[in-house]
Amino acid sequence: MSSKVCEAIREEVKCFSPYTAGKSIDEVKEAYGLNSIIKLASNENPLGTSPRVQDVIKLYASSTFRYAQVGTPNLVDAIAHYFHIPDDTIVSGNGSDEVIDMLIRVKATPGKNNIVAFKPCFSMYQVLSRLNGVEFRQAALNDDFTFDWDGLLKLVDDQTSIVFITTPDNPSGYAPKVEEILALHAKLPKSCLLVVDEAYMDFAEDLDRYSMLPRFTQYDNVCVLRTFSKCFGLAGLRLGFGAMNPQLAEYLRRIRAPFNVNILAEQAGIAVLQDTPFIEETLRVTREGRAYLTKELEALDFNVYPSLANFIMVEAPKDGSYLTEELLKRGLIIRPLVKGYNLPKHLRITIGTDHENQVLISALKEILNAE
Incomplete structure (x- = not known):
């Protein structure tokens, strides 16, 4: 049944699509039967909350x-x-x-x-x-x-x-x-x-x-x-x-x-x-992690774009959607750049803690070596 109220909605609103977020930690846990997740997709602080x-x-x-x-x-x-x-x-x-x-x-x-x-x-x-x-x-x-x-x-x-x-x-x-x-x-x-x-x-x-x-x-x-x-x-x-x-x-x-x-x-x-130690540690972890991931990913034949942010963008040697899915199976969430960017081989990876970064590199080695 047509609603007169909805017919009168502004034209600017009618053509809008809602923002679609990536899979949440709980969604990935349930979908893949996992107990723990490493999320490197939303550019959040690697140390959590001060x-x-x-x-x-x-x-x-x-x-x-x-x-x-x-x-x-x-x-x-x-x-x-x-x-x-x-x-x-x-x-x-x-x-x-x-x-x-x-x-x-x-x-x-x-x-x-x-x-x-x-x-x-x-x-x-x-x-x-x-x-x-x-x-x-x-x-x-x-x-x-x-x-x-x-x-x-x-x-x-x-x-x-x-x-x-x-x-x-x-x-x-x-x-x-x-x-x-x-x-x-x-x-x-x-x-x-x-x-x-x-x-x-x-x-x-x-x-x-x-x-x-x-x-x-x-x-x-x-x-x-x-x-x-x-x-x-x-x-x-x-x-x-x-x-x-x-x-x-x-x-x-x-x-x-x-x-x-x-x-x-x-x-x-x-x-x-006022929490100077937290801020300084955040910057240290991020900058050192950025250098580590850049070095390790380049060794895996990823093209790593120079970054001054708390994330890096890479062009993968394989299809980005495939790598994203394989990482999800292993409890790692990163950001594919197909939707919204039309970059099927590109991925955005948030810099994590030392442990999270190492787990990511180990997982990618396992995925790429299995082929």
Whole structure:
């Protein structure tokens, strides 16, 4: 029976497909009759949750019946001190996804403006642009997954309200030098906002060479996004922020939901920024693991793309779907890049602990040697 209510659904919504996540740990356990799983598919922190965060969640558990303080001023202050940026430039969000949505709603007029990004890119740029009724344009990456700046600029015009770039990029881990980003910025219309999504920037080994965060205050039309989901291990609590021109930040605060960051996420964010040993160990494990996996996978005839993130992308010597399935049978979850990327031999592997990385390499040797 047809529903008049559903017939009147917005056209932008009717053509949407829901986000499809990979198999969960429990699903893999049940499907393959396994007792333990190693998940190297979602770019989560290899060390889990900071001990200090676990303690503060227990401490504030009894306060969850209270509303959080509007604007999370204590969290904003902690972010400002940790990253050495002005507090009036910071907009906290329920994940950086919420900040992306606010930027689009504030900057882009449906039916008039357009938004430009590379292809492939973080899916939420396109999802939120389309949901807000804004034209979304994409320029192809170079064959080696570096950025085709000229191709991107060809899509930019006077009605381009936002240009998104992700660095280090997903799924390749590629990061352009700051000089390249500034060269792009110089060629954009003054009314266009350049949003530099640095979700994985913590894992780069030379931040001065790659990060725009120390420089964004020099430009009125640059916004830098950061997340607490990766290096800081808070993916399940949803927390992120944008750093931008104070006037633009004030516009975002005007439209932001009043209690968008919950009490536990706020306190966890403050706590993890103070847990220097956890952060340093996360970076050590990730960087050493990245070097180990690169060396071992190249020895197995994988083409490993250079990465500054907490994952690496590889082109496998065999069909990627076959390798993914064989790894699943052995309790290892990685990310195939067929769906959404059309790369049948490419895989994305999150850097795990030393033990998890070694188990992965042993499994791949077993699979490849069995043929």
